[in-house]
Amino acid sequence: MGRGRAVVSLTVDLVIFTVRAEQLQVLLVERGNEPFRGQLALPGGYLRGAETLEEAAVRELWEETQLDGARLHLEQLRTYSDPRRDPRGRVVTTAYLALGADLPTPSAGTDAKEASWMPVRDVLEEGFLAFDHGVILRDGLERARAKLEYTSIATVFCSEPFTIGELRRVYEVIWGIPLDPSNFRRKLTRAEGFLEPTGKFRTSTVGRPAALYSRGSAPLLMPPFLRAQENSLPSAGT
């Protein structure tokens, strides 16, 4: 029964997205060791004895990037198991997708590795990232784009409270297409449980003050908010 049972190491890797400077950005670390020394990679590390993969993801998030898992949306993305994906041996990795509002730059942390935000569009090309991290990144991007359509996930990219205009910019940046402000507003304000009005206004910017909202409780957007069949990956920027 145990015949041929593989000896494997298990790791977690993190695709951490935020929207800053009108661009979708991903948090990357520079590798300090071979293989792929000096190349950029997703943050990640080995699973430890008594923890779940999710716990390992939160721990690595903190250790490598000083980000607080409780303030991010975190979900399992997929497990990658090609026997040749790591030249050092048999390493299976489970990728997690983390989404959050633009936070104080984490790279000023104390850890050895230097973490930095990079525009997704600049690192999408094949072979740019170490290992199979390019594939993982593209899978994470597609997951994030798809979830904007039928869940209220976009709100986690905004720090509360936020305006509808800020939320719209999240959609536009991640989908790479412009949206009609009036129709966007109607769609989201009518979606039951999507937005919670706070009664306050943001007046610090030009133009008419915008109403401030916080996240509602509904996880699903019904009916979904479909982008066109616009599936061209390279257009992730402004």
Added chain:
Amino acid sequence: MGRGRAVVSLTVDLVIFTVRAEQLQVLLVERGNEPFRGQLALPGGYLRGAETLEEAAVRELWEETQLDGARLHLEQLRTYSDPRRDPRGRVVTTAYLALGADLPTPSAGTDAKEASWMPVRDVLEEGFLAFDHGVILRDGLERARAKLEYTSIATVFCSEPFTIGELRRVYEVIWGIPLDPSNFRRKLTRAEGFLEPTGKFRTSTVGRPAALYSRGSAPLLMPPFLRAQENSLPSAGT
């Protein structure tokens, strides 16, 4: 760096669904060893040295159930990593979802274990299956239900060629709600690339002969075909 690195075994488990006798059914095996001896479980087994998880899933599919992976839709579901999920030790498992048309009963195979189809509604209750397989099964069910909405996956439950009525029964059985035959037909025949007319008819049944179709090439259903927010899991049967 290697500090605390977990020693883990990796397995694959399979949630195999088919529609037979107007019910959604899942393929289960009876455990021959402790723990959970005699209890029903999802088919599965250990990952071997040089294979991917997907290859292991196809291999176990054949070894345990005599089913041919090439004739099924197979996709990764999720990886489960609770340190206490297997009392024997640290076993992380990646679950795969397999969907297929009602095939010749596989349980008459040569292997040791007895595999058999069971109606999903009869095995959904918590604690019925071994390990955390109940959770995995419910995740697989929710994935299958969700994918009916926005992909053409339902067609893999029908053996080609099939009629629109047969396809409609797939939706009704998996969602547990009745659908209007006329509107269903219009929706699917208008979806570009969903159905490929064969020009032939099925005349072996009562009523007017039904046109026969084969699967089209479009993987996505645009716009999606939404069930109501009907999310009650126990209603998976007729």
Added chain:
DNA sequence: ACAAAAGTGTTGTATGTACACCCATGC
């Protein structure tokens, strides 16, 4: 006054839903 962003109204088109009705077959 003007630019800029928020927010409202309106209109044509598409889509979904409900249901009446016709069609072709087995019995």
Added chain:
DNA sequence: GCATGGGTGTACATACAACACTTTTGT
């Protein structure tokens, strides 16, 4: 003929896209 499913037509309600228009601020 009648039951049974296949398949078409139609009318109503809803939803979306496009875009004109009003409101409220900063400069």
